[in-house]
Structures are given as C-alpha cells and as structure tokens.
Amino acid sequence: MDIKKVAKDTAKVLTSYLTYQAVRTVTGQLREANPPLAIWLSGFSSTGKIQDGEAYLQELLQENKELAFRVITVREYLAEEVAEYLLEMVRTGIQQANMEHRRRYLGKITQLEIADPSFSPEQRTD
C-alpha cells in the first residue's frame, strides 16, 4: 500500500472539492450583489471542468480574472479554517461509522438467534 501516493491523490481530490466550495461561496455572495454575474459563474462552473480545481482556475483566469482571484482567496481561507475541524471529523467519523457497521451486523446476527435459538446455518442437522 503506497500511503504517500494515496495521500497525494487524496490531497488533489480535497483541493478540488475546496475549489468547488469556494465557487459556491462566491456564487452565493454574487447572488446578492450582482445577480447576472452569479448566473454567469454558475453556468461557467456547471460543465464538469470544476472536477479538476487547477484546470478550472486556469480557465476562469482567462475569462474573468477578478472572479478567479476571488475564488482563489476564498479557497485559501477555507483550507485554513476547515483544516482545524477536518481531520478530527474524518478520523472519529470513520471510527464511529465502523463501529456502527459492526454493531448493526452483530445486531442482525443476535436477532436471528433470539428469534430461533437453535438457528445456526452451518451446523443445523435437524
């Protein structure tokens, strides 16, 4: 298992996702301040190219540099702010989800046994 490769790929996904969240934030602000520009940015961002955050920003810089720098600034801010909560949330989230998956699975087994104490699919002979 190549942990560094996984970390690198994960960082790229995370960066692109924060770009998407930054675009959402900027679009939300524009909806108040400049509705036509909000519509333009929504349209520009809706073609799937936002899947790759850096390529998206390259293109946006060509089309509207002010908006691009605004997205860049919000993204940097989000990365700093979100980081504080993020890792702890993912770690404890995964631990809790895993416990939940195990608990539900064990719960199902136990219910089967309570409903029919002799139930044991592998060993039943009667």
Place this chain on the structure above:
Amino acid sequence: MDIKKVAKDTAKVLTSYLTYQAVRTVTGQLREANPPLAIWLSGFSSTGKIQDGEAYLQELLQENKELAFRVITVREYLAEEVAEYLLEMVRTGIQQANMEHRRRYLGKITQLEIADPSFSPEQRTD
C-alpha cells in the same frame, strides 16, 4: 460562510474517497490471492454507489461481510496514516497553486508589455 457546514460536507467527501481507496487496495490484494473475488468486488463497486461510502459499506456487508470488514479495516488504517501528510499537503498545495496562478497571470501581462511596450488594451487608440 458556514465553515462548520463546509467542514462537515468536506469530511463526508473525504471519507467516501478513503472508502474508494480502501476498496482499490483490497481489490489489488485480491488480484494476487483470489482473482475471481477481485473481479466480483470490482463489479460490485463499479456502479457508482461507492460515491456514498457508508451506503456502499452497508450493501457490501449484506453481500460479503468478510470483504466489508476488510475494507472497513483498511479504510481506518488509511485515515490514520494519510492524515499525517494530508493537511500539510493541501495547505501548501493550495498556497503554491495560488502563487502559480498569480505568477502565470502576471507573466502574461508582462510578456504583452515587453512585446509591445505601448500595449494597453483599454487605452489604445491607434
């Protein structure tokens, strides 16, 4: 800007992505040890339901609990190991990407000016 909401959504995306990476790891291991099971897991995982990591694991638990617990274990391991690198990579990655976007943009402006010192799109009259 609701930072906690962004952090929560980001954590969910990240958790699902780590589930996907765990499935990739397990599939890779199975390709050596049990090729038919590797093919089965690839097929099971390829229908897009892996986009939601928890829903995917719920279903996998029903179909093949051993595989599900293996994925769960690998995912927990990845989350612990990747965390160390991840935040620093995302933070410095975004800072570097932003500098690069700014540098390229400024580079273009400067090249235009060097190529034609009188170039100034807004003011040109000749």
